[in-house]
Amino acid sequence: MSRSDVLVDADWVEAHIGEPGVALVEVDEDTSAYDGGHIPSAIKIDWKKDLQDPVRRDFVDKAGFEALLSERGISNDDTVVLYGGNNNWFAAYAYWYFKLYGHNNVLLLDGGRKKWELDSRELTTDVPSPDKTSYTASEQDPALRALRDEVIAAIGKRNLVDVRSPDEFAGRLLAPAHLPQEQAQRGGHIPTARNVPWSKAANEDGTFKSDAELETLYKDDAGVDFSKDTIAYCRIGERSAHTWFVLHEILGLPNVKNYDGSWTEYGSLVGVPIELGDAR
Amino acid sequence: MSTDQSGCGAPAGGVTITKDAAGKEAIVEGHVLRDGVPVGSGYARLLGTGDEFVAEVPLGADGGFRFFAAPGEWTLRVLAPGGVRSECTVSADIGHITTVEVAV
Numbered sequence: 027m028s029r030s031d032v033l034v035d036a037d038w039v040e041a042h043i044g045e046p047g048v049a050l051v052e053v054d055e056d057t058s059a060y061d062g063g064h065i066p067s068a069i070k071i072d073w074k075k076d077l078q079d080p081v082r083r084d085f086v087d088k089a090g091f092e093a094l095l096s097e098r099g100i101s102n103d104d105t106v107v108l109y110g111g112n113n114n115w116f117a118a119y120a121y122w123y124f125k126l127y128g129h130n131n132v133l134l135l136d137g138g139r140k141k142w143e144l145d146s147r148e149l150t151t152d153v154p155s156p157d158k159t160s161y162t163a164s165e166q167d168p169a170l171r172a173l174r175d176e177v178i179a180a181i182g183k184r185n186l187v188d189v190r191s192p193d194e195f196a197g198r199l200l201a202p203a204h205l206p207q208e209q210a211q212r213g214g215h216i217p218t219a220r221n222v223p224w225s226k227a228a229n230e231d232g233t234f235k236s237d238a239e240l241e242t243l244y245k246d247d248a249g250v251d252f253s254k255d256t257i258a259y260c261r262i263g264e265r266s267a268h269t270w271f272v273l274h275e276i277l278g279l280p281n282v283k284n285y286d287g288s289w290t291e292y293g294s295l296v297g298v299p300i301e302l303g304d305a306r
Numbered sequence: 307m308s309t310d311q312s313g314c315g316a317p318a319g320g321v322t323i324t325k326d327a328a329g330k331e332a333i334v335e336g337h338v339l340r341d342g343v344p345v346g347s348g349y350a351r352l353l354g355t356g357d358e359f360v361a362e363v364p365l366g367a368d369g370g371f372r373f374f375a376a377p378g379e380w381t382l383r384v385l386a387p388g389g390v391r392s393e394c395t396v397s398a399d400i401g402h403i404t405t406v407e408v409a410v
Contacts, residue, residue, distance in 0.1 A: 225359035
């Protein structure tokens with residue numbers, strides 16, 4: 027896996043708008059963003075309503091994912107191109123989610139919605155209505171997703187990469203600064219975790235930094251041992267999906283998992299170790 | 307490319323609010339305007355010391371943005387189509403809304 031296998035640029039997307047076999051999908055944190063204007067031919071997936079179980083904290087199950095993609099007109103053979111706001115946080119999350127359910131032909135628009143907007147490219151409010159399909163998903167791939175017990179067992183053994191902001195890592199904030207400060211019962215980070223904020227992997231326009239810059243960032247600057255397995259986490263698993271994408275898909279590290287329970291789960295667990303303070 | 311380093315119209319002090327409105331939050335909010343007209347397409351970024359990225363939000367249709375920051379000094383940077391890039395310094399305090407008007 028390398029950058030050219032997983033990323034496309036805005037010119038590529040413009041050239042493939044409406045092309046059969048290419049499913050363009052917008053996934054946002056602000057789920058109303060799509061309604062205000064989106065890339066022509068793009069359909070919308072609501073990261074919360076469509077991808078999360080409505081009752082318990084977990085993903086929709088395999089049957090639910092199949093029903094969702096069938097209803098949105100996505101086929102097993104389609105090349106799915108994902109993009110979104112917030113520097114592709116939720117698009118990267120959806121990318122990871124699609125991979126989790128075995129859809130391997132998936133790409134991310136480099137720079138996402140932000141670069142598209144800053145380039146003043148076309149947005150439309152026309153909503154496509156593709157024909158329904160009969161999508162078949164695979165069982166979830168456990169190689170991509172870390173659950174809490176695995177995370178606790180990884181302390182001091184595997185790379186733990188905390189991709190939140192330095193203030194969240196240190197325990198001074200419980201959420202990113204554009205969100206109300208709530209959720210986890212305690213602040214701080216998982217002991218032995220390295221702090222590499224997701225934002226360091228992105229340029230100001232939302233595109234990913236070069237392979238050489240990314241390797242320097244994680245390996246040399248943060249001391250992530252590329253010979254070890256890695257678990258990335260953040261607050262709810264979306265920013266860490268961005269970092270999972272960098273480490274697993276762009277840099278090609280073999281064993282990288284995303285801990286989607288992340289700090290909202292870990293910071294509320296009774297009895298687990300927590301460390302406070304800035305990165306050392 | 308248009309760059310405006312002095313486009314920040316942060317009023318001195320901002321607005322002190324009751325616990326009902328801001329409570330324990332340190333809020334930085336405001337609007338981005340071009341010739342007095344809201345800029346509805348663009349992004350506001352909150353940066354810490356050394357331009358360390360903290361948060362980013364898309365501008366609302368009214369050019370508005372809001373951050374729930376930690377107390378302290380921050381750099382507010384605005385990006386908008388056409389290469390617009392404007393920034394200013396703002397401070398945030400608990401229980402206080404700092405209001406910023408950014409002209410681009």
